[in-house]
Amino acid sequence: MIYFASDVHLGAGDEAAARRVERRFVAWLDAAARDAEAIFLVGDIFDFWFEYRRVVPKGFVRTLGKLAELTDRGIRVAFFTGNHDMWVGDYLTRECGIEVYTAPQLMTLSGRRVFVAHGDNMKIDGQPMLKLLNRTFRSRTMKRLFSWGVHPDLAMKFGHWWSGKSRKSHNNKDERARREGTGGGFDASLTEPLIEYAREYAAVHAVDHFVFGHMHFARDFREGALHVVNLGCWEKNPAYAVLDDRGEMTLKYLEP
Numbered sequence: 384m385i386y387f388a389s390d391v392h393l394g395a396g397d398e399a400a401a402r403r404v405e406r407r408f409v410a411w412l413d414a415a416a417r418d419a420e421a422i423f424l425v426g427d428i429f430d431f432w433f434e435y436r437r438v439v440p441k442g443f444v445r446t447l448g449k450l451a452e453l454t455d456r457g458i459r460v461a462f463f464t465g466n467h468d469m470w471v472g473d474y475l476t477r478e479c480g481i482e483v484y485t486a487p488q489l490m491t492l493s494g495r496r497v498f499v500a501h502g503d504n505m506k507i508d509g510q511p512m513l514k515l516l517n518r519t520f521r522s523r524t525m526k527r528l529f530s531w532g533v534h535p536d537l538a539m540k541f542g543h544w545w546s547g548k549s550r551k552s553h554n555n556k557d558e559r560a561r562r563e564g565t566g567g568g569f570d571a572s573l574t575e576p577l578i579e580y581a582r583e584y585a586a587v588h589a590v591d592h593f594v595f596g597h598m599h600f601a602r603d604f605r606e607g608a609l610h611v612v613n614l615g616c617w618e619k620n621p622a623y624a625v626l627d628d629r630g631e632m633t634l635k636y637l638e639p
């Protein structure tokens with residue numbers, strides 16, 4: 384079995400809330416590890432992460448310890464960076480044995496072609512400001528500037544402020560969707576850009592399943608041969624996906 388989860392946003396909110404989410408995530412990892420051949424973490428696992436050559440952020444010990452334990456046992460762990468944790472360096476690989484991917488991947492898993500991506504930076508041509516921000520934050524210069532010019536405590540303070548702001552704007556979108564009566568408190572149309580991306584990609588590549596995070600809305604979308612799974616966020620809409628040995632992919636919901 385291969386498991387997929389995203390948008391855990393470890394470290395978000397107050398200390399008690401963050402600890403609750405982390406315990407739950409570690410319990411989920413434990414449960415998955417019973418029959419997991421691989422675990423795919425599809426972005427925004429950390430609400431904010433920035434690592435220096437010799438310094439990593441405080442916290443996350445339960446998660447890091449568990450991930451190291453799983454890879455020591457021979458379970459493959461693949462980590463895709465999201466827009467909140469794009470600054471992951473080589474620490475997770477060297478210390479925890481995790482494979483890190485910074486770009487979307489088309490992989491063969493359980494005999495199926497599976498496209499995996501966090502889902503940020505896709506279909507955002509109509510949003511020049513977002514495009515510019517993405518480019519700035521991803522640039523090597525920005526990373527170097529932070530590494531050498533900003534005290535770690537200050538960098539973390541900025542990062543948490545920025546992450547909180549970004550999550551809030553996401554939540555406001557949900558709130559708007561609720562007011563406009565799309566129901567359930569979440570708006571399925573949020574996932575449309577990614578579904579559109581998948582449609583276009585599938586027109587020129589053979590893909591059995593698409594897996595995305597980012598939109599914080601769990602959705603299992605099928606249209607003819609197209610299958611797109613959107614993983615939910617752990618704070619409000621927790622869900623994960625399982626790819627079984629026959630190559631079937633299923634979205635499973637957890638209690639919010």
Ligand SMILES: [Mn+2]
Pocket residue numbers: 390427465467597599616
């Ligand atoms: Mn997210």
